[in-house]
Amino acid sequence: MTKKFLYIALLAVAAGTMTSWNEMLDKEPLDKITVNPAFWSKTSNVDAQVNRFYEQFLGYGNGTGSGQFYFQSLGDDQVGANFDKWKFTNVSSSSGTWNDGYTEIRRANLIIAGVASGTLTEAQKTNYTAIARLMRAKTYYELVRAFGDVPYYDHALDPSETQAIYSDRTDRDQVMDKVLEDLNYAAANITAQSGKVVWSKDLANAIKSEICLYEGTYRKYRTQAENGKAADEAGAKRFLQEAVNAGAAIMSQNYAITPEYGTIYNSTDLSSNSEVIFFKNYVKSTLMHSTIDYTSSSTQMSGMSKDAFDSYLFIDGKPLATTSCDKSDAAVKDENGKMSLEPLLAVRDKRLGAVIDHVLLFQGEPNTRVADDMAMTASTGYGVKKFDNLSIPTGDRSTGNTNYTDAPLYWLAKIYVEYAEAKAELGTITQADLDNTINKLQARAGLPNMTLTPEADPKNTYGVSNLVWEIRRVRRAEMMFDGTRYWDLIRWHMLKKISTDQGESDVLLGANLVNDDSQAAGEIAKVGTYIDGRKGDATLTRDWNARNYFFPIPTGQITLYKTAGATLTQNPGW
16 A cells, blocks of 8 residues: 555544444543553554544645635735634634644543553554654644643543543643653654655654744743733743754755745645655545635635735845835736736746736636636635646536645745744854755745845834844745744734734735726725725724734633533633
8 A cells, every 4th residue: 555545544544434443442432541451552553543643634624624724814814704803703612622632632641641551562652652742742732822821631531530630721831841842752752754644753843843933932922911921031942942953853854845836735646745744645536625616716715915915025035115126016907808917926926926816806807717617706806826736627626625636734845934933033043044944945936045134124013133024024925825824923923913903904905906997997895996805894893902812712611610610711801
């Protein structure tokens, strides 16, 4: 069995669709606390438990299920139907993030205890324990970034341990310190494997790179007033250095940047891609997704914002405010009567042309890259094509749950920007560091090399150096629509930038239609000559409230604690 199809098989097992998996559950359900050494002495049993963790890597989703890419994260990169809403506008009774997270933490803790009781070799026990600790770390990180302080359990609790089960939330810094311990154990002890769909040291270091960069910058920029805790310089430096260490470990391996930016997102086979560290494998008629449906659809798509469009550098390496290139943002009529972006894209970072359509698609002036009879529009005119593979049959690109492009989860460009950002935040970055990371991405994007002293951009109102600002720009361009922007704004303590009262005005706008003289020109809502993402409804607002740095604790959990005579503290403002 090839690794490609091995991964599919593992996913099928994880979903409980195979008889053998169901039989195993019947023999030893996870909610049974008694450890059976005989069960944990069989590698097939442990593999089945460990491989359930693959479900946590959402990728592009499964079937109609949502993934972690396009439109899945609030931010300033796109304007959608719910742009006026924060992730939460009220407190819900339940939370999949909370419930699913603790289910997987329990799984990890059971595996750790189980393999310790069995008769596998010490090497096997260490490897399985390392995988479980890696996924425990990843899950706690996702809980902490969402909720802040969370209850922490380092072992599978017996139902009789009532006091421990109903313990209140643990300080988030303490939890993240434990996360780092797990990450370091995993990176040191997972058995080295080759392949991009298997557990490996490289995967552990890739996860560690992401988590440690997040935590380092979060501790550096947080405030007592809005995050409930002041900045922690020493803690920030410790996590940032760990991010550097993880990135360096991966960069010492045999990965290489691919020539074309867009291919990593729309490939039907990433198994041999030199840039990919770990991916989610999809196979036609076996495991498919819906992502392309949202970017090749007759239903209005969430388009790129003007703020995102303007964030891309010009080919002289300068931003909008200082470029010597033609800085016009107005689309022009092409020979087919379409509003074309070709002249605008010709003088910009190549990544911009790889993520949006070269013509505008808007109400009254639809366009299509799928079929002649499919009228496609985007909320801002800037249609997203990043995930669309034109070689896939039209029906598989425009019909629900039939897309089968592989989803990149961890890849070299992501590691490069994390490494560079961490070193820049530490103040230890060198020109050689930039040349070995950021400038490889700049070259692929058709841009000049970045130096340690880039010129100032008036758009930098984030309180950071010109160098940090420009590295963040590269990250935004490389990971546009990847679902990371929301969490970036949180860790930089800049979430208010996407509000309607304290944010950037361009987050609500779209393309410039000043040259549109079509019959539909007067029908679409505009602010001046720019498409209005609110469709002219000025009552739609996203007013700033510091409570939005944290998700609310679900009321069902608070009630459950109360019933047990315990207290689960709600987040401030909720």
